[in-house]
Amino acid sequence: MAKIVLTRNPFIKNALKSRYPQLAVFIVMLVGYIFAILAGLIGTPVGSHNFSIVFVWIAWWAILILVAVPFFGRGWCAVCPIPLPGEWLQRGAILAPPDKKPKWLNLRVPKMFRNIWLQNISFLLLALFSSVLLTTPNITGIVLAAMLFAAIGLSTVFERRAFCRYLCPVGGFIGLYSQTAPIELRIKDKQVCVTCEGKPCYNGSSAGYGCPWDVFPGGLTKNTYCGLCMECIRTCPHDNIAVNLRPFSADLAKPSTRMDEAFKAFIMLGSAMIYAGVLLGPWGTLKDAAYNVGSSAWFVYAIIFLAIIFVILPGFFTLGILNTKNVLPLKQRFASLSTALIPLGLMFWVAFSLSFVLTNASYILAALSDPLGLGWNLFGTATTAWQPMLTTVLAPAQTLVLVGALIWSARTAQKAANEVKVSSIPVIVYSLIVTSIMLWLLL
């Protein structure tokens, strides 16, 4: 399938070039985000009746993992409100043309942190406390507020969106999985970028700001670190930036060789499997251990959680590819072949989320009418009874998703194996085994 240049359509191009549509969405999102913080802190402690839990962990999560990431990649990052206050503070403006003089420290992020290891750690920190986070409104409120303040703090110290690029626990996996999405922002003609003076897309100009994501669009070959903020469309003096529709997982044809990204794939794959077992399984002991943070059972849970992600899953993967005769270092083969786990991990999350979201979606209507759990009935839906949705088609849908994921992963494994010139069979067998375990956990 050839690429379709969406920005050839004047309506789409103008909508992306203008700051106002994006600003309008940003403001709605920011208001919703701040309301979620307040609801978490002052609303009812009953999670299933509190806006912060219901709208963040059911509604937003469903949109993010079932729609936004698979179809729009970093589409969520394009409208995420978390970096806004910090960015406005950093720029000293909301819409005004940029002032060349930095308002704050404007430091460059140290080289040792210019990877996604911090995002891996921040995700794992939240993941270890997720049973509390997902169910306790004030903890959700505190975490949402902490993310907002961390983004503001980092914006005053470092240049551009340091929080989004290097620390956001959500941004890390969105970036990884955005490689599978059928949408991309790319340049039209490389030669135009080579000869372009001043590189305003990266350095900024009177037309707009330099790339907030610290990416030079002229060198973009993957979606991973492009936040789709559309700033480069506004600053490019040569109209050389396009937003394209493309086949799914186009970025995965050239596998990454970075260990931080490889481990992100294992972290996400393992977390989906652990959540499927702990949260959706029938084992009360596991739920107790995951929920009672600080207890000895929780420490055992945390150790097992980390062991599965950092030892067991990558360990068996390494054993599988150990015997593939090749001159390339094992580390490089490991990183390249783990690309096959990206579509697998994304679809594991889709399968897990289908179960979680369809079971709990009916809480959304009640929380909409009574977001703080104070007895309001704003839209007449406050008394909507809890009712799981589509439970009869859930298992076939999950099978379809997971088998589809396995096929997708096997084909990606073949492409990655071709690149590093090894057999794809061990990776395909590995994917089959983890998919069978996921099927067992969910069905």
Added chain:
Amino acid sequence: MTPRFSLLLFVMAGLVVAFVPLPVPPIAPQERTFRIEAGQFAYSPSELKVNPGDTVTIQLVSTDVVHGLYVDGYDISIEADPGQTATLTFTAGKAGSFRFRCNVTCGAMHPFMIGKLNVGSNNWLYRSIGVALLAVVGVTLSLKQKT
């Protein structure tokens, strides 16, 4: 064999694995009674096994706050007050594996208070793994054909 024909063959084989009825040995329906203790946030026992056609009686005893028990797929439920026993009787007419879950908000982990009812063997799981295996064989063969 053309790639399209191979694909068609594998899709058909997948449909056979997924949906062709299996012979079920005749087992006379029985009456089964389970006493389930519900406490924050688990059921004990949390897994029930019955045969298709059995008449199942669940006696739900809550050990702390009000708990409920809703059976996915059967769309039936009961609620039990603390210290009280509530009884639910139904015929396990649908085979398969079904989650049962608390349907009364009972605390923080309420959405994850889940148990499992197995009516007969969990054939859908085995069929799904079979389809997954078939898919892997299909992809591997198609890749070999290409190379």
